[in-house]
Amino acid sequence: DIVMTQSPDSLAVSLGERATINCKSSQSVLLSSNNKNYLAWYQQKSGQPPRLLIYWASTRQSGVPDRFSGSGSGTDFTLTISSLQAEDVAVYYCQQGYSNPYTFGQGTKLEIK
Amino acid sequence: EVQLLESGGALVQPGGSLRLSCAASGFTFSSNDMTWVRQAPGKALEWVSSINHNGANTFYVDSVKGRFTISRDNSKNTLYLQMNSLRPEDTAVYFCAKHVAGINSATNDWGQGTRVTVS
Numbered sequence: 050d051i052v053m054t055q056s057p058d059s060l061a062v063s064l065g066e067r068a069t070i071n072c073k074s075s076q077s078v079l080l081s082s083n084n085k086n087y088l089a090w091y092q093q094k095s096g097q098p099p100r101l102l103i104y105w106a107s108t109r110q111s112g113v114p115d116r117f118s119g120s121g122s123g124t125d126f127t128l129t130i131s132s133l134q135a136e137d138v139a140v141y142y143c144q145q146g147y148s149n150p151y152t153f154g155q156g157t158k159l160e161i162k
Numbered sequence: 163e164v165q166l167l168e169s170g171g172a173l174v175q176p177g178g179s180l181r182l183s184c185a186a187s188g189f190t191f192s193s194n195d196m197t198w199v200r201q202a203p204g205k206a207l208e209w210v211s212s213i214n215h216n217g218a219n220t221f222y223v224d225s226v227k228g229r230f231t232i233s234r235d236n237s238k239n240t241l242y243l244q245m246n247s248l249r250p251e252d253t254a255v256y257f258c259a260k261h262v263a264g265i266n267s268a269t270n271d272w273g274q275g276t277r278v279t280v281s
Contacts, residue, residue, distance in 0.1 A: 087266055087267075089267075089268035089269075091207070093207070097274075098257050098272035098273065098274055098275055099199075099207060099257070099269075099272055100272070101262075101268050101269060101270045104262055104267065104268035104270075105268075110268075110270060142206065142207055144207075144209070144268070146265075146266040146267055146268065147266065149212075149221045150209055150221075150223045150224070151197075151209040151212070151265075151266075152209065153206055153207045153208065153209065154206070155206050156206045156207075
């Protein structure tokens with residue numbers, strides 16, 4: 050199984066500042082045949098289902114604000130929120146779709162400092 | 163507008179069975195691969211099972227293999243999860259989700275979830 054490890058477990062950032070969350074996979078999730086990284090990022094606010102933010106490691110889902118961006122390839126990935134807003138308080142998860150079982154990271158809790 | 167509505171969650175004793183349903187609308191259900199994800203209280207998301215668009219291919223996390231069965235009825239636009247031999251560790255909110263593309267792709271629409279308690 051591919052193990053997804055996020056860092057940090059929790060993060061406090063001031064409004065308007067940058068937030069960075071990392072995700073490392075135990076093996077590469079890059080499929081060489083199509084050059085796609087099978088890595089997605091989700092946001093989950095309290096009491097709500099997850100919301101897709103980023104897929105293929107860097108493609109922003111329709112309707113997601115452009116302050117959210119994804120980067121990385123192979124085994125190391127980053128979700129960046131360029132200017133934190135109050136509504137971004139949530140838990141963020143990465144997930145790999147490269148191989149079954151399609152494992153999630155343990156989550157990163159983002160709060161306002 | 164895409165809508166996914168889960169139902170069937172309940173309190174059940176260990177060893178019991180439940181059948182979860184996910185009624186889909188607002189998209190061509192028969193063209194989309196679907197997934198169940200669960201979340202135990204206060205815990206992270208856990209992928210449980212996926213099924214391709216026509217039901218020919220199914221996938222499970224090891225902890226539910228042989229106990230859970232995913233299926234779909236494309237004529238009814240409904241996804242199912244038959245859960246047998248339930249254990250306390252199956253206690254969770256179960257979400258159904260629709261994939262962006264194939265099963266390996268991300269899930270871009272989620273239901274609100276249905277709560278299963280095994281106790």
